[in-house]
Amino acid sequence: MIELAGISKxxxxxxxxxxxxxxxxxxxxxxxxxxxxxxxxxxxxTMMNILGCLDTPSSxxxxxxxxxxxxLDEDRLASVRxxxxxxxxQNFYLMPRVTALxxxxxxxxxxxxxxxxxxxxxxxxxxxxxxxxxxxxxxNELSGGQRQRVAVARALVGRPELLLADEPxxxxxxxxxxxxxxxxxxxxxxGQAVVIVTHDPGIAASCRxxxxxxxxxxxxxxxxx
Amino acid sequence: MAEPAAEPEALPDPVADxxxxxxxxxxxxxxxxxxLSTIQSHRLRSFLTMLGIIIGVASVICxxxxxxxxxxxxxxxxxxxxxxxxxxxxxxxxxxxxxGKYNRLHFTDLDELRYRIDxxxxxxxxxxxxxxxVSYGSRTAAGQFYGTTxxxxxxxxxxxxxxRFITRSDDxxxxxxxxxxxxxxxxxxxxxxxxxxxxxxxxxxFKVVGVMEPRGQVFGFSQDGFLIMPYQTAxxxxxxxxxxxxxxxFTVDDxxxxxxxxxxxxxxxxxxxxxxxxxxxxFHVQSSETFLKTFQTITGTITAVVAGIVGISLLVGxxxxxxxxxxxxxxxxREIGIAKALGAPRRFILLQFLIEAMVLAVxxxxxxxxxxxxxxxxxxxxxxxxxxxxVPWWAVTGACLFSMLIGMVFGxxxxxxxxxxxxIDALRYE
Numbered sequence: 001m002i003e004l005a006g007i008s009k010x011x012x013x014x015x016x017x018x019x020x021x022x023x024x025x026x027x028x029x030x031x032x033x034x035x036x037x038x039x040x041x042x043x044x045x046t047m048m049n050i051l052g053c054l055d056t057p058s059s060x061x062x063x064x065x066x067x068x069x070x071x072l073d074e075d076r077l078a079s080v081r082x083x084x085x086x087x088x089x090q091n092f093y094l095m096p097r098v099t100a101l102x103x104x105x106x107x108x109x110x111x112x113x114x115x116x117x118x119x120x121x122x123x124x125x126x127x128x129x130x131x132x133x134x135x136x137x138x139x140n141e142l143s144g145g146q147r148q149r150v151a152v153a154r155a156l157v158g159r160p161e162l163l164l165a166d167e168p169x170x171x172x173x174x175x176x177x178x179x180x181x182x183x184x185x186x187x188x189x190x191g192q193a194v195v196i197v198t199h200d201p202g203i204a205a206s207c208r209x210x211x212x213x214x215x216x217x218x219x220x221x222x223x224x225x
Numbered sequence: 226m227a228e229p230a231a232e233p234e235a236l237p238d239p240v241a242d243x244x245x246x247x248x249x250x251x252x253x254x255x256x257x258x259x260x261l262s263t264i265q266s267h268r269l270r271s272f273l274t275m276l277g278i279i280i281g282v283a284s285v286i287c288x289x290x291x292x293x294x295x296x297x298x299x300x301x302x303x304x305x306x307x308x309x310x311x312x313x314x315x316x317x318x319x320x321x322x323x324x325g326k327y328n329r330l331h332f333t334d335l336d337e338l339r340y341r342i343d344x345x346x347x348x349x350x351x352x353x354x355x356x357x358x359v360s361y362g363s364r365t366a367a368g369q370f371y372g373t374t375x376x377x378x379x380x381x382x383x384x385x386x387x388x389r390f391i392t393r394s395d396d397x398x399x400x401x402x403x404x405x406x407x408x409x410x411x412x413x414x415x416x417x418x419x420x421x422x423x424x425x426x427x428x429x430x431f432k433v434v435g436v437m438e439p440r441g442q443v444f445g446f447s448q449d450g451f452l453i454m455p456y457q458t459a460x461x462x463x464x465x466x467x468x469x470x471x472x473x474x475f476t477v478d479d480x481x482x483x484x485x486x487x488x489x490x491x492x493x494x495x496x497x498x499x500x501x502x503x504x505x506x507x508f509h510v511q512s513s514e515t516f517l518k519t520f521q522t523i524t525g526t527i528t529a530v531v532a533g534i535v536g537i538s539l540l541v542g543x544x545x546x547x548x549x550x551x552x553x554x555x556x557x558x559r560e561i562g563i564a565k566a567l568g569a570p571r572r573f574i575l576l577q578f579l580i581e582a583m584v585l586a587v588x589x590x591x592x593x594x595x596x597x598x599x600x601x602x603x604x605x606x607x608x609x610x611x612x613x614x615x616v617p618w619w620a621v622t623g624a625c626l627f628s629m630l631i632g633m634v635f636g637x638x639x640x641x642x643x644x645x646x647x648x649i650d651a652l653r654y655e
Contacts, residue, residue: 055649074571078568078648080568081567082567089652093559093562095560095563097262106567109251109252109255109569109573111568112252114247115251154567
């Protein structure tokens, strides 16, 4: 359960204050599939950073799974990200020198879980995204779609409250993009909350709910019919 | 689309999943693994980074090994000399030496020792012979020539290998006989058993009566370039010198009383020399142990000074590591951003880069150590009769710990730079 109340973010640049988000309130249920859209400069990225606990709002309250996270310090935010948020990035952001399995196991390192257990969890996560036969491959030995699946497995391995994807199909061809979107839909069907940040109307349309930002405010919030 | 597999088993609660120490151990394990894989994937760069440490440690280990080897070989030679042997010698302050004034022992000191000190034996005077050259046929040899009495062999624990030593009757009748050191025998091209041959010192002829057992070399200098004649004979040679610089050695019967005897001898000789209460001694009583201690202090100082100088090169090596680690942090900004997004706390990133710097330094230290050993053995093998190097355990442990410390000290700056990166900025870094 995600609850944003009166969230604002103001950047200070050269003595001038630039508001990126102004008084945004939003509630996302624990089993929702949401597309966050908006033109560039709409505050979409800022929103994604705040949702993902990568950045803190200037004011407002943010409750994630019953925990108030708006005023936490860096290490506590890191812990929240580790436990409650799974990230999927446009450029996959995998570690180039390690295998798919170790990439997926990486978030569990920070939880203090033994190597054997990490690998066991990572194997299950890779099986779940259909890459059981690619576990020992390095990212450069995988196709774009496979890489993004590894990234999804890495996001899922810690059983997060929220799967947060930033333009997850931006670097993929349309067929692979469809496959990845199907994967998200399937995860949603299994009970996973998913938020996808995108500027692609097609992708946005395939989500259950669509939130459009404009000039740092929620301009539209509707359920796709 | 692959079949979705069964749900993973619920992960343990992140707060309670591992105890603090187990968690720390997993973190260390992971950091070591990542450090080794990073070093392996940049082999040339890592090697060049380590080079400073390698050279520094190799030089330190090489110097320590050589100096310790010499100390050990000299200590071994001295352990033959009993610690209960004392030597009474004249001592002149440097200021007086510069004025040409030299203190000497008195001939009567010998009798003072003989009749007024109990608990000592083998009282042996030794007097240098001013002419330091001996010839046999067309060959000549030089060395340390001195006169002494028959008890010298017992004081020094050093005996003839062939023939005999000076005897009491040689001394009493000022016989012109000599006992040679092995080196002098070789230099003169005398036969293996030269007894009965005649050698010439100055204008006098001497009969060779024996050759001493060889003592080998120290620092590449032969310890066998000496010639011994009876004490009284040597005194006659010294007739031109009014007060020859002689010394008296003796052994203390009870080794526990060495200090006591030293004090008694000092008091006695002060009285005999008429030294006032507030005046310094014009002689000193030295044991082989004090000499050994002095020697060890000197080599210890040499080791410390050289190690200190070379230690500076380790600092330079550390700066090299810091430099490359800073580059590495910049190169891996994205990677750090990903780790932070996935929930790595500051201290984990700090630990990761600190351990990487330490691993670099320690590997460099180990390579340097092996190289230093090799170098020391090489140098010792190249110089003839150089004692074999010896590397004490403290040097090995010290080199490892010191390079680890260097890695830690110079790793702190890059590691905290990495740890303090803001996650969004690091992720966006191109």
